[in-house]
Amino acid sequence: MANQLRKRKVMKYVEPLLYLLPAIIFFLVFTYYPFIKTFIGSFFLVDSMGNFKHFVGLENFIRVLKDSNFHRVCKNTFIYTILCAPVSILIALILALIANKPTRSSRVYETMFALTMAMSMSVAAMIFKLAYNPTIGALNYILGTKINWLNNDKWAMIAISIISTWMNIGYNFLFLLAAIRGIDGSILESASIDGAKIFRKTVSIIMPLISPTLFFLVITSMAKDMMMSSLALIFTNSGAIATTANVDTMISYMYKQAVNNLNYNDGYATAIIAFAITFILMLISFRFEKKGVYYN
Amino acid sequence: MKKTLVIVLMAMLAAMLFAGGASEAKPEASANVRTVEFWHTMSGVNATAIEKIATSFNETIGKEKGIVVKAVFQGNDNSEKLKTLAQANDFKNFPDCAQIAGAGIPSAYTYEQLVTVEEMLGASNTTLDINDIEPNMLRSYNYAGEQIGMPVSCSALLLYYNEDMLKEAGIDNPPSTIAELAEDCEKLKIVNEKGEVERYGLNVAIRRYQMANYIGSQGDYNFFGDNEGGRLAPMTKVTFGEDGTLRNFLTEWEKVIKSGGYKPTEDDINEEFALGIHAMVNMSSARIGKIKALVGDNFKWNVAPNPKVNADDKGGVAVGGSCVVMFNPDKDDEQVAATWEFVQYMVSPEVQFQFHKDTGYIPVNKKVYEQPGIDEWFSKNPAYKVAVDAIHASNPNVQEPFDIINWEIDSIIKNHMVAFAEGRETLDQCHDGIVNECNEKLAAYHKANN
Numbered sequence: 001m002a003n004q005l006r007k008r009k010v011m012k013y014v015e016p017l018l019y020l021l022p023a024i025i026f027f028l029v030f031t032y033y034p035f036i037k038t039f040i041g042s043f044f045l046v047d048s049m050g051n052f053k054h055f056v057g058l059e060n061f062i063r064v065l066k067d068s069n070f071h072r073v074c075k076n077t078f079i080y081t082i083l084c085a086p087v088s089i090l091i092a093l094i095l096a097l098i099a100n101k102p103t104r105s106s107r108v109y110e111t112m113f114a115l116t117m118a119m120s121m122s123v124a125a126m127i128f129k130l131a132y133n134p135t136i137g138a139l140n141y142i143l144g145t146k147i148n149w150l151n152n153d154k155w156a157m158i159a160i161s162i163i164s165t166w167m168n169i170g171y172n173f174l175f176l177l178a179a180i181r182g183i184d185g186s187i188l189e190s191a192s193i194d195g196a197k198i199f200r201k202t203v204s205i206i207m208p209l210i211s212p213t214l215f216f217l218v219i220t221s222m223a224k225d226m227m228m229s230s231l232a233l234i235f236t237n238s239g240a241i242a243t244t245a246n247v248d249t250m251i252s253y254m255y256k257q258a259v260n261n262l263n264y265n266d267g268y269a270t271a272i273i274a275f276a277i278t279f280i281l282m283l284i285s286f287r288f289e290k291k292g293v294y295y296n
Numbered sequence: 297m298k299k300t301l302v303i304v305l306m307a308m309l310a311a312m313l314f315a316g317g318a319s320e321a322k323p324e325a326s327a328n329v330r331t332v333e334f335w336h337t338m339s340g341v342n343a344t345a346i347e348k349i350a351t352s353f354n355e356t357i358g359k360e361k362g363i364v365v366k367a368v369f370q371g372n373d374n375s376e377k378l379k380t381l382a383q384a385n386d387f388k389n390f391p392d393c394a395q396i397a398g399a400g401i402p403s404a405y406t407y408e409q410l411v412t413v414e415e416m417l418g419a420s421n422t423t424l425d426i427n428d429i430e431p432n433m434l435r436s437y438n439y440a441g442e443q444i445g446m447p448v449s450c451s452a453l454l455l456y457y458n459e460d461m462l463k464e465a466g467i468d469n470p471p472s473t474i475a476e477l478a479e480d481c482e483k484l485k486i487v488n489e490k491g492e493v494e495r496y497g498l499n500v501a502i503r504r505y506q507m508a509n510y511i512g513s514q515g516d517y518n519f520f521g522d523n524e525g526g527r528l529a530p531m532t533k534v535t536f537g538e539d540g541t542l543r544n545f546l547t548e549w550e551k552v553i554k555s556g557g558y559k560p561t562e563d564d565i566n567e568e569f570a571l572g573i574h575a576m577v578n579m580s581s582a583r584i585g586k587i588k589a590l591v592g593d594n595f596k597w598n599v600a601p602n603p604k605v606n607a608d609d610k611g612g613v614a615v616g617g618s619c620v621v622m623f624n625p626d627k628d629d630e631q632v633a634a635t636w637e638f639v640q641y642m643v644s645p646e647v648q649f650q651f652h653k654d655t656g657y658i659p660v661n662k663k664v665y666e667q668p669g670i671d672e673w674f675s676k677n678p679a680y681k682v683a684v685d686a687i688h689a690s691n692p693n694v695q696e697p698f699d700i701i702n703w704e705i706d707s708i709i710k711n712h713m714v715a716f717a718e719g720r721e722t723l724d725q726c727h728d729g730i731v732n733e734c735n736e737k738l739a740a741y742h743k744a745n746n
Contacts, residue, residue: 047745048403050383063740133563135573146492151561246711259376260703261737265744 035275041268048262060269070270072246073253074277076157077226080249083161084168085221089214091165092172097202099173100180110177117170125234128163150235156247160231172217179213180206208294215293219285226278227251250274328362330634335370335377335394337618341585342449343369345654346395353641363634375400382407390625392635395448397618398695399702401439402530404621411622414443416636424640432692433660437619439527439698445619446639449657451582452613452686453509455603459596461495461575470576470600474510477576477603478551484575485557497557499565500578502549502713504706505616505696509602510545511536512694513611519693521738526698533738534699537731545605546716546723553717560717566590569597578602580616581683585656588679599679601686612690617657658683701741708733 042060044052064070095113099106131138132149140147149159183206191201207214232252248256251274258267338346350367358364370377374394381389387409396404404410417426426434429447437445455477457470465484471477481497488494500506511520518541521531536542552558559574569577570590584599591597602613620639624632641647645663652659653673658680664670674681699705709730716726 045744048379048741053744130564133567135568136564136571148561148563151563256703261701262379263701263704263740263744265740 038268038271041264042272046264046268048264050264060265061273064266064269064273067266069246069248070253070273073248073250076232076247077228077249077251077274079157080161080164080228081222081225083158084164084225085218087161088165088168089172089176089217089221092169092176093214095169095173096176096180097206099177102181113173114170116167117174119167121167121230122234124163124167125231128159129235132159150247153246160235160247164225164228164231168221172221175213175217176210179210183209211293212295215285215289219282222281222285223278226274226281229255250277330363330631332363332365332393332631332635332638333391334365334367334620334638335374335391336367337370337372337374337395337397338449339369339372342655342657345651346449348654349642349647349651350638352647353638357637357641361634361637363637365638370394373397373400375403378407379403387625390623392625392631393620393622393639395618395620396445398436399698399700401437401444401619401621402526402698402700405439405444407623409623409625410444411624411632411635412442412444413437413446413622413639416622416632416639417443419633419636421633421637422640424643428645428661428663429643430660430662430687432615432687432690432694433617435527435692436615436617436695437621440529445621446643447615447617447619447660448642449582449651449655450615450617450660450687451580451657452616452683452690453506453578453602454581454599454613454683454686455576455578455601456569456583456587456597456599457576458569458572458574459598461572461595465575470598471603472601473604473607474545474548475551475607478548478555480576481552481555481557485555487556493557493559495557495572496559496574497555498552498576498578499559499562499568499574501560501562501710503710504699504702505580506578507545507709507713508696509614509694510549510605511541512614512696513602513609513690514541514544514605515609515611517611517691517693520697521699524693525695526700527695530742531697531699531738532742534705534731534734537727541605542727542730543723546727548605549716550723558717560714570594581658581680581686582616582656584677584679584683599682601682601689610691611694613686614690614694614696615687616696652680656680658687699738701737704737705734708737 041052043055043057045054045056045059046052092113099110099113129150134140134146134148134151137149139145139149147155149155187205187209188201191205196204228249229251232247232249233255235247236252250270254267254270254274257263257270334350336343336346347367350365353365354363368391374396378390378394378396378400381387387407390407390409413426416422417424426443430450433447433450434443436450437443437447455470461484462468462470462480465480467480467483471480477498484495484497485493486495502510508520512518518536518539519525520536521534523529523531525531553560565574565577565579566583566586567590568574570587572595581599587597620642622632622635622639642651643661645659645661645667648659648661649664649667649670651657652664659665674684712721712726712729712733715721715729716723721729
């Protein structure tokens, strides 16, 4: 009897851990172990086979931080993040406000707004690439401009951001719609009775009430955008197809240094610097959470 | 009950976790059939053509000798994949043979599992006479005096021109030097009243590939870097700065830039040429088929040998394309012999002629020109003949370098050449930028790897 009791007690502690085990193993193998290895590697001279040769202190960091290409990719990443996260959330918010009231036809446009979520990044990139062509592309034709979207240093990053903004609208829209629909109708109703117009209601009631969702979207979008590499790699990848202006981001630069150029020294150091910058940005955002986010 | 459920669930999860880790067995060779795994890098029409070679091999020699070739598309860079496997020490998953670009040869050379073409030439089942293979193509995949890979798909840099536009501008022959190219660009450009260029004389982004050709072609031939451009031993520096060939090229190229009819970045170069936006484009012969399909009967176009830097240059063009390298992952000599059968088959005259017709790649086997129907084929497709003649007229020492860090060198050249063309850099800044940055990157590589 006592034995069984003890067994049950042990099981009580062990069982939840067992459930967590698969996730923990994945995290250890694919997140924490590589992170620690990258961190340590960034202080070593590493050869093209990935072997650590000898300790070099901060040499890798100094070289990367002095590299004008790295300055450029940092700038690109910031432009991308600043353009993408707010714009796609704003557009999604407007769409969610419009789609707020469930009607008979709302299913149709809800699906339409959310559909960009289901697009493949590379397919979207290919479609936009055609549209961006300066001489035969649709965009210049419609706008009546002669902009070389992808091959001009000023425009290239904006062009890339537009694709991503468009693609993220669906995801943000779903979250914001759910949040807005979750607001207690009686609050809005009493505001209406008090004479509040749509703008006032949005700014003073809806926005504060959905601020946790907004905060979540800002944080996740920002982290995702700082770590973006897919579009940059698609547009600048090897071969004769793509000769885009420099649209590399911190992570695509890291990838290219490590994988294409077998330069793990620059690759590891870049990864750590990119992580540090993103981490600081996250910390700043969480400070804002205390002031700006309202949990009821 | 609950406990049993927990255990079952745990077991299932564990099984899921480790399922991916189990080593994937190669298709079992049954008693009398051997499977040869071949990784290729081709897509679209070219993939169909290369898979057709495997199929026809399986139906003929393969059937007779009990060999089945399994052609697998592995993305456009096999060297990268092999490198990844090598880093993980996973040589068991190496294919029997793989198609790689020249730049991957020095790293392939370091794999213990590599079986060089040189070693196979003395094998008992060798039917190929290596002298039948074009010498410049052989040299492309020769490292430290040893024949490493077997060339399969080869191409040459050419000047594509819109015949109608040239005629209209009063140009009888396509330019043979960069200076002439600049003059023609000036004549061919069309500028509207707002000062915007509506038609360019030339479109090309100068990258590593084009640069290797323009540097290599100078004089009798010229190497891009030391150790014969990395073909004798690893390349440690670029030599085009100290021997003056880069300055020669840039001085001539400046004339093209100053013509005002040159577009230095590439967007959709094939389509734009086909729409008559550019009168000339500078690209690989591998695109002849594509241009043919895009242009159709809309206008007359042709190709010409790549323009020379100096009028008396004799070097010609570098061989572009790829080769097949062989491996012995299972330490099984009979397996290697089977792979060798297939590699020899790929470069046999009949197969190469068919592959040329399907893809436009220049045949690697000289005996192709003795094949029935070859004259008729070339009379119908004169553009291919220009590419073949360009390779035949070139010095085998004109090659793309084995520069190890080819992607870095590519982006250095690309960035400086665009900056030069757009007036953001002077000739000297462009020259020194390319030379110094290439050398810094090479030095960094050797520091980490010696």
